[in-house]
Amino acid sequence: MAVSVTLPALGESVTEGTVTRWLKAEGERVEADEPLLEVSTDKVDTEIPAPAAGVLASIKVAEDETVEVGAELAIIDDGSGAPAAESAPAQAEAPAEEAPAEPEPAAAPAQEAPKQEAPAAPAGGAQGTDVVLPALGESVTEGTVTRWLKEVGEEVAEDEPLLEVSTDKVDTEIPAPTAGTLLEILVGEDETAEVGAKLAVIGQKGAAPAQAEAPAAPAPAQEAPKQEAPKQEAPAPQAPSAPAPQQVTTPAPDPAPAAPAPAPAAAPVTPAPAAGEADAAYVTPLVRKLAQENSVDLGSVKGTGVGGRIRKQDVIAAAEAAKQAAPAAAAAPAASKAPAIEASPLRGQTVKMPRMRKVIGDNMMKALHGQAQLTSVVEVDITKIMRMRNKAKDAFAQREGVKLSPMPFFVKAAVQALKAHPVVNARINEDEGTITYFDTENVGIAVDAEKGLMTPVIKGAGDLNIAGIARKTAELAGKVRTNKISPDDMSGATFTISNTGSRGALFDTVIVPPNQVGILGIGATVKRPVVVDHPELGETIAVRHMTYLALSYDHRLVDGADAARYLTTVKQILEAGEFETEIGL
Structure with missing residues (x-):
């Protein structure tokens, strides 16, 4: 019997996907829920599991081809049928x-x-009670098995945690639906299955x-x-x-x-x-990629997963063990102040450009070619904010549950200034020949992720205080770095902030994203001597915390004077530093 493999819905705003790699070739046998191919969209990269066991009879969509959601990707002949x-x-x-x-x-x-x-x-498979992947949310259609808490042959009690599952929304444990013996595991660790898919079988010990x-x-x-x-x-x-x-x-x-x-x-x-x-012959693409990035030989790794399968935790442990295996080599750089610089494994290689990098590149070229961009820079003294933060950060972390970094102060000042200067928080509607001045401040926060630069959005940032901005920033950044970000979290920005100073850059000429007219770049905060006009001492030199703010803008709508006025307002808010009440001082 022929079973059709189709492209599932991968998000509310995702309408198509590109096949980046087939994990099986025509004629190969696949098991139900075994990863069959990798698909990339402009929001997320994911694996598509086989809907049934059998032989991959025909591949309908080749690698690097783009199809709409619901399109037929391949046909599987029921291998057992x-x-x-x-x-x-x-x-x-x-x-x-x-x-x-x-x-x-x-x-x-x-x-x-x-x-x-x-x-x-x-x-x-064995006869007994099926363990299936339950619905874990309205928009959740699939989940990845991260860890089996029981092995085949072990006894389980009813409602006892049986395995751990991760989705793009939540990580949770799946309890055993009945008491008995775990007879069969059908979906291995790091494999993805759709909601309702059969994960395991629980039955009587004699079975x-x-x-x-x-x-x-x-x-x-x-x-x-x-x-x-x-x-x-x-x-x-x-x-x-x-x-x-x-x-x-x-x-x-x-x-x-x-x-x-x-x-x-x-x-x-x-x-x-x-x-x-x-079990040793197959590892998921996630594990394979992690091993390549850390120069780990999978043949030398002992898997701790079910049946000896190699999990991502095994690769990470092997990479850490390799770093600690050469104490003599580590001692030499420690004696010197210069950092140890290791050659990248990418040197001398020609590799295929990832889908995410293509999307980022296309968006940047579209923005540069479609706008008249330039950048204005101001210098800001944030000494008062840094001292305030040092006083409040411990109590703030205990009260709010997140760390108090300097970033929320910059976001707060930026959105307050947007309310006074709406020309920077706008969009040019080229087809209609109109301008939309937004009445809300949806701020995109650029996050440096493994797959590339991603920009989740803080919706309604103008209505949040410092604590609200800190919590939302930490939540979105965590989603990005754990690959749990959704397409809805990435859309709707009216203005963007990029903390280029987090990696030590003094300032950067950041590129305005499409459908926006401004982006604020935050440079590194450094201590240096500055001339200060003291009310009693007059002009004197003091060590201050200084940073550069760079505003890139679309000159078709924003003039240099507009940019300067906006940056001056942000500068005044930051240097005044009137945030004591918001951070509990």
Whole structure:
């Protein structure tokens, strides 16, 4: 039976996606919920799991091609169903048809027919209660298994936490729906499954061995041809496929005294290594990428996941162990003040440009080519704010649950100034020949993420105090760095702030994003001697905390005088530093 693989909805505002990489080739076998391909959108990169087990019969969308949500990506032939339709039913019907032709062995086929049908039911997995991925939110359509808390064969109690699942909205534990033994795990760690997908099977303890007998098939398989050679020749070439275990388990119940004897001897010898090799052979793209970035050899990593699967935590631990393995090399740089600089593994390589970098590049080129951009810079003394922050940061962190960085002060000053200078918080509607002056301040905060620069939006920032801005900034930055940001969190900005000084830059000529007319760049805060006009001492030199603020703007709407007035207002608010009440001083 053919199963269609389609592009799922990946967010309310996402209408299309680009296939970046196929993880399976045509003709390869895939398991249900196993990662099948990687898809990139302008908001998020994700893996698409196989909706069913089988053989990847046809790929409809090639790599680097873009399709709309709901489009057909590939076709999977039901790997367990298609061969079963050709072999298992054929065997079941053959004895019935041959019975009249061969009167003497008629009784044997009559008994074998039900024996072959009995194993066919558990061929897809152990019998018991299914553990499925529940709905975890209105817009959540899939989740990734991050950790199994139980292993196959362990006892579980009803409602006992069974596994941990991560989505783009929440991380949670999935409880066991019933008490019993964990018979089978269908979705491995770091694999993604859709809501409603079957994750595992819980049943009675006696049902677990039924699953273990399937790999022990090779011993009985050799006895079966001796009794019915003509009937075993047809399915013999399909021995590696899914129906093979069904044929093997059929004769096992017949010779009750003989079959169990070779089964235990064969099970530890052949199937166990095969299962280990299968787990070691496949790692998720996330783990593979993490290993490449940290120069970790996956062959030397011992997996702690179910069945020995390598998890991202194993790669991180291996990378940390490698850093600590050379104390002599680490001691040499410690003696010197110069930082140790290691050569990047990207040197000398030509790699494919990630989809996210293409999107960022296209947006930047669109902004530069579509606007008349230039930058104005002012210098600001934020000594009062830094002293205020040092006094309040400990109590603030305990009260609000987030750290008090200088960033919320800059955001607060910027949005207050936007209310007085709406020309900087506007949009040019080129098609209509109009200008929209916004009555709300939705501020995009540029965040340096692993995949590239991302800009989540603080909605209604003009209505928030310092604590509200600090909490919202920390929440959005955390979502970006843990890949849990949603498309809705990235849209609707009317103005943007970029803290380029967080990496030590004094100032930067930041680029105004599309559909906006201004962006504020915050430079590094440095201590240096400054001439201060003291009320009693007159002009004197003092060490002050100084920073540069750079406003890039679209000159089609914002004039240099407008930019200067806006920056002056921001400067006055920051240097006045009247934030004591908001931070609890």
